[in-house]
Amino acid sequence: MQPAVEHAIEAMWDRxxxxxxLSEMAAAAxxxxxxxxxxxxxxxxxxxxxFLAAVRLSKAKDTLLQTSRNVTEIAYEVGYNSLGTFTSRFTRSVGVSPARYRQLSRSGMPVPLPAAVPGARGVVRGLVGLPEPAGPLRIYIGAFDSPIAQGMPVACxxxxxxxxxxxxxxxxxxxxIRAAAVPLRDVDPRPWKRKPLFVGALEPLHIRREKTLDLDLELHPLGLLDLPVLIALPELDSAELPEVVERVIGSERRTHPRPARSERPAPRASVDLLTSPRCA
Incomplete structure (x- = not known):
């Protein structure tokens, strides 16, 4: 069944x-x-x-960094018919607003360390492993409240x-628990190209206060079945290259001019798949 599901995911990325x-996605499989x-x-x-909603937000992230199109145009391009819905969902998933995300692409952003919360909490610890030798890597690990790496992790x-x-x-x-590893050597200065080489996931862990959970987390090469990483890192963790990033981003955006207002896609009749009864 895996090839059938992968075919449907390819259709999501293409369309x-x-x-x-849901019927059209099932038909693709x-x-x-x-x-x-x-x-x-x-x-x-x-x-x-x-999964499709995550794909759309991932595409929106790339478009914000690669072009100078305004947020309204991008919202329509990735399948939303409400700017407010797009902005709130983007902000909740990525951790910053679309405009702030674009702004931070010029300077990078710090790792989002969650604020300390009083009271006894649990600890998750262990060993991160790779399936094959690789060059220098930076590995991000976080605990999230959904299978998608989005929003602020409760611990990282x-x-x-x-x-x-x-x-x-x-x-x-x-x-x-979600993990993503990106290369530290020969880093592409274009943040939208800084995609994970390896990812890892552990299905819901039940954490209890004052308890320590030991486990191993094995990473694997990024594949079609892996959910997009929506949190602003790792692609914006590029503060060490601000001048190069700004130069490259500026050049890329000049090659993707903003379309005329008349070219903006028309609003779609039904696009918010998270609330559509057809996807219940």
Missing amino acids: YEEPLT SLSRFHFSRVFRSLTGTSPCR DVLDAPGRFRLEGVPDGAWF
């Missing part, structure tokens, strides 16, 4: 701007709606509609090589 229904939803969730950890750690990590102050509850 993200269209108001795709040559499966019934029910069977497709069940298999898709088992392989990706989330529903087809939430950053390593400059595979090794031991530690997530402090994890609240009681079920948390998803």
Whole structure:
């Protein structure tokens, strides 16, 4: 079933701007709606509609960095018919507003360390491993409240090589551990090109206060089944290259001029798949 689901995900990346229904996504996999939803969730950890929503926001991130188009135009281009919905969802998922995200691409941004919360919390610690030798890497690890790496993690750690990590102050509850590794050598100064080489995931861990959970986290090469990383890192962790980034971004944007107002895509009849009954 994996090739069928991968074919559907390819369709999402190719047709993200269209108001795709669950039936259309299932048809791309040559499966019934029910069977497709069940298999898709088992392989990706989330529903087809939430995966598509993540793809759209990932595309919006790239477009914000590569072009000078305004936020309204980008919202329509990635399949939203409401600027307010797009902006609020982008801000909640990426951690900053679309305009701030574009601004930070020129200077980089610090690792978002969660604020300390009083009271006894749990600890998740362990060893990060790679399936194959690789050059110098920076590895981001965080605990999130959903399968998608989005918003502010409740705890995080950053390593400059595979090794031991530690997530402090994890609240009681079920948390998803997500990791992404990017190269530290020959870094492309264009932030939209700074995609993870390896990713890792642990399905919900049930954390209890004053308890320490030991585990190993094995990374694997980024593949079609892996959810996009929506949080602003790692692509904006480029503060060491601000002048080069600004020069390259400015050059790239000049080659992607803003389209005339008449060329803006028309609003779509039904695009918000997270609330559409067709994707329940």
